[in-house]
Amino acid sequence: MTRFVWRGVLLCAAMVLTVSGCGESGPTAAEAGETLKSHITELMKERHALDVRITDSGGRDIPCGEGKAKRTFAATGRYGTERLESDSLNDLLLGSLSGVAPYRIVEDRGDAPLKLANDDYKTRMTLESPGNGQYAVRGETECLPIS
Structure with missing residues (x-):
């Protein structure tokens, strides 16, 4: 093929890829689920939580209708002492979440x-x-496109 034809083929391929991505507005349920998992896991690391346990591993679509689904993830951990109560522990988590x-x-x-x-x-x-x-900590995604 000539250089002119290859340029045309490459230009068409680039246009198709660009147009196919235009209709997308945000993550899929799976992508947001992985982000949620990462955020909760990193939050427990930031807090230096002990004995972290995954209580909901997520990883599956929960149908919401109209070809959409949500994903969940949850974890527990332990602070170094039993002296802190609910509000204080949540405040510590909230402070660490900013990181x-x-x-x-x-x-x-x-x-x-x-x-x-x-x-x-x-x-x-x-x-x-x-x-x-x-x-x-538990979390869920919004109802998002499955693919």
Whole structure:
């Protein structure tokens, strides 16, 4: 083939790839699920949580209808002492979260779980430490396209 034809082929391929990506507006459920998993795992590392245990490994689509799904992930860990209660533990988690990703508070009722969201990553997180030095974090993605 001539150089002119190859240029045309490459130009067409680039246009197809560009157009096919134009309809996408954000992550898929699987991509957001991996991001959520990373955020919660990194949060536990930032807090130097002991005895971290994954209580919901996620990794599967939960149908939301209209070809969309959400993903979940949850973990628990332990603070170095049992003296801290729920609010203090959640405050520690919230402070450490700023080093992981920017989440905003969407619900804070004092002694109730602290609910957070990140609109860019399409993820939500709940800090629900029960007290006695035990951290607990669970999260879920928004309902997002499966592929």
